[in-house]
Amino acid sequence: MDSLFSLQGKTIVVTGASSGIGRAISVYCAQQGATVILTARNKERLEETLQLLPKGNHNYFSADLTSEEELKNLVEKLPVLDGVILNAGMVKTVPVQYIKKDDLDYMFNLTLHSSILLIQQLLKGKKIKSEASICFISSVASQKITIGNSIYSAAKGALNSFTKSLALELAPKQIRVNAILPGMVETSILHDGAVSEEQLQIHLKNYPLGRFGKPEDIAGLTVYLMADVSKWMTGSLLTLDGGYTLK
Amino acid sequence: MEKELFEQLEDILELDPGTVKSSDVFRDYEDWDSMANLSVIAMLDDSFGVNIASQDFKSLITVGDLVREVKKRMA
Numbered sequence: 001m002d003s004l005f006s007l008q009g010k011t012i013v014v015t016g017a018s019s020g021i022g023r024a025i026s027v028y029c030a031q032q033g034a035t036v037i038l039t040a041r042n043k044e045r046l047e048e049t050l051q052l053l054p055k056g057n058h059n060y061f062s063a064d065l066t067s068e069e070e071l072k073n074l075v076e077k078l079p080v081l082d083g084v085i086l087n088a089g090m091v092k093t094v095p096v097q098y099i100k101k102d103d104l105d106y107m108f109n110l111t112l113h114s115s116i117l118l119i120q121q122l123l124k125g126k127k128i129k130s131e132a133s134i135c136f137i138s139s140v141a142s143q144k145i146t147i148g149n150s151i152y153s154a155a156k157g158a159l160n161s162f163t164k165s166l167a168l169e170l171a172p173k174q175i176r177v178n179a180i181l182p183g184m185v186e187t188s189i190l191h192d193g194a195v196s197e198e199q200l201q202i203h204l205k206n207y208p209l210g211r212f213g214k215p216e217d218i219a220g221l222t223v224y225l226m227a228d229v230s231k232w233m234t235g236s237l238l239t240l241d242g243g244y245t246l247k
Numbered sequence: 248m249e250k251e252l253f254e255q256l257e258d259i260l261e262l263d264p265g266t267v268k269s270s271d272v273f274r275d276y277e278d279w280d281s282m283a284n285l286s287v288i289a290m291l292d293d294s295f296g297v298n299i300a301s302q303d304f305k306s307l308i309t310v311g312d313l314v315r316e317v318k319k320r321m322a
Contacts, residue, residue: 095282095285095289098290098293147281147282148285194300196302
């Protein structure tokens with residue numbers, strides 16, 4: 001009997017696949033037998049991710065999802081899909097008083113608008129099969145608030161609501177739509193300078209399981225969502241945070 | 248530049264004009280908290296175009312340190 005979590009025969013696209021969570025998701029899905037299509041802006045890092053995948057018909061396309069034209073071109077190149085994992089995103093710490101419209105627009109374009117428009121284009125181009133699975137990578141920041149992250153929290157909150165709306169609209173086609181809400185995960189985003197190492201150590205105390213997440217922790221749950229074993233799950237916001245939201 | 252930085256600090260920390268001195272340890276101001284910390288870092292970027300990472304900001308102690316660091320990065 002095949003493993004419950006086999007992704008054999010499935011073609012899955014992963015955005016933000018050049019590093020961090022997206023890279024781990026791509027590797028795990030490929031290890032479970034999926035054909036993975038990677039996308040991100042950085043070609044070199046996409047190539048690196050590709051090299052990490054076990055043998056298969058995997059491929060990558062570099063694209064800036066905030067560009068309407070590049071998004072359209074990407075969708076045209078994609079085959080029909082069994083899975084879509086929308087993971088592209090970024091953080092920016094800034095108190096509300098210092099928000100600049102350009103930063104606001106960019107954050108929302110990358111975190112929210114590009115995901116919505118990608119799905120819209122995929123649906124219009126009939127690139128998503130019936131019984132497919134769509135997964136958004138959101139964040140606990142959408143629900144558990146820390147100062148300086150209002151734009152990020154707002155965009156991820158909007159993404160959560162969009163997940164549920166899309167789930168309802170696509171249910172007749174048996175396409176399920178869910179979101180993962182990770183706590184803090186050890187990726188380069190964490191060490192980009194906005195938070196000091198000391199502050200991170202203090203923040204670690206808020207994690208009952210005693211550590212931040214690893215990209216593989218998130219990847220494990222995406223495998224479940226992409227596999228047939230999750231066929232009855234839709235519209236769910238899945239917190240995955242080492243217990244952070246318990247406190 | 249120094250005058251403007253002093254004024255911005257007074258604004259963020261709701262201090263009377265002319266209160267801030269170069270030798271002040273800014274984390275000792277009465278209303279200093281994590282919000283003030285974030286606001287000062289954001290203010291330095293917004294008003295002077297200087298982006299100081301949290302790790303580097305830690306080593307700045309006095310208002311004078313802030314002024315010197317901003318001058319250094321603006322040069």
